[in-house]
Amino acid sequence: YELTQPPSVSxxxxxxxxxxxxxxxxxxxxVCWYQQKPGQSPVLxxxxxxxxxxxxxxxxxxxxSGNTATLTISGTQAMDEAxxxxxAWDSSNVVFGGGTKLTVL
Amino acid sequence: QVQLVQSGAEVTKPGASVKVSCKASGYTFTGYYMHWxxxxxxxxxxxxxxxxxxxxxxxxxxxxxxxxxMTRDTSISTAYMELSSLISDDTAVYYCARxxxxxxxGRALDYWGQGTLVTVSS
Numbered sequence: 026y027e028l029t030q031p032p033s034v035s036x037x038x039x040x041x042x043x044x045x046x047x048x049x050x051x052x053x054x055x056v057c058w059y060q061q062k063p064g065q066s067p068v069l070x071x072x073x074x075x076x077x078x079x080x081x082x083x084x085x086x087x088x089x090s091g092n093t094a095t096l097t098i099s100g101t102q103a104m105d106e107a108x109x110x111x112x113a114w115d116s117s118n119v120v121f122g123g124g125t126k127l128t129v130l
Numbered sequence: 131q132v133q134l135v136q137s138g139a140e141v142t143k144p145g146a147s148v149k150v151s152c153k154a155s156g157y158t159f160t161g162y163y164m165h166w167x168x169x170x171x172x173x174x175x176x177x178x179x180x181x182x183x184x185x186x187x188x189x190x191x192x193x194x195x196x197x198x199x200m201t202r203d204t205s206i207s208t209a210y211m212e213l214s215s216l217i218s219d220d221t222a223v224y225y226c227a228r229x230x231x232x233x234x235x236g237r238a239l240d241y242w243g244q245g246t247l248v249t250v251s252s
Contacts, residue, residue: 057238066242073236119177
């Protein structure tokens with residue numbers, strides 16, 4: 026099973042960034058998203074498609090339908106510049122997308 | 131608070147094995163699966179497998195079958211990942227990560243260790 030993400034996305038500060046993750050019938054699975062800044066471990070920002078762990082800002086939101094899941098960052102800030110990975114389960118295996126580098130210009 | 135503390139960096143030779151540890155604290159170790167994920171330099175995340183610390187059952191990514199062994203010592207709340215027959219392409223940062231329960235985090239990987247750099251070089 027494969028998850029496909031765009032390698033890079035650019036956004037201006039204060040604007041909305043959308044990062045997609047595509048996979049066959051992905052809407053039938055739960056998707057989560059991780060943020061990883063240089064030299065740091067990944068951090069969970071969205072789970073079960075739409076839920077935010079405690080401590081994650083409200084500007085992070087998610088959706089999942091059909092073959093595409095989307096991570097949306099509203100009012101993007103410079104601190105949001107990072108790599109983002111989607112993840113889903115395929116049977117008993119974890120699958121990651123290839124990652125998207127978000128640049129805040 | 132939940133913490134996963136991994137062992138230090140390793141430098142090893144091609145053909146050898148490496149064993150990385152992950153000590154858990156702040157929660158019931160046997161109550162949550164532990165996963166191992168690696169990241170080669172400049173590359174994305176790659177799932178290696180997981181272990182059930184309660185019973186010791188494992189499932190490994192097909193790519194690593196026969197080369198990876200995940201174990202645990204419940205007396206010291208520590209999980210281990212051993213990778214054998216190392217090649218240069220195994221040079222990567224190796225992470226342990228806890229799988230959250232379905233009610234609180236939907237089986238996402240909710241806590242991660244700090245990572246262990248393994249360098250394979252002759």
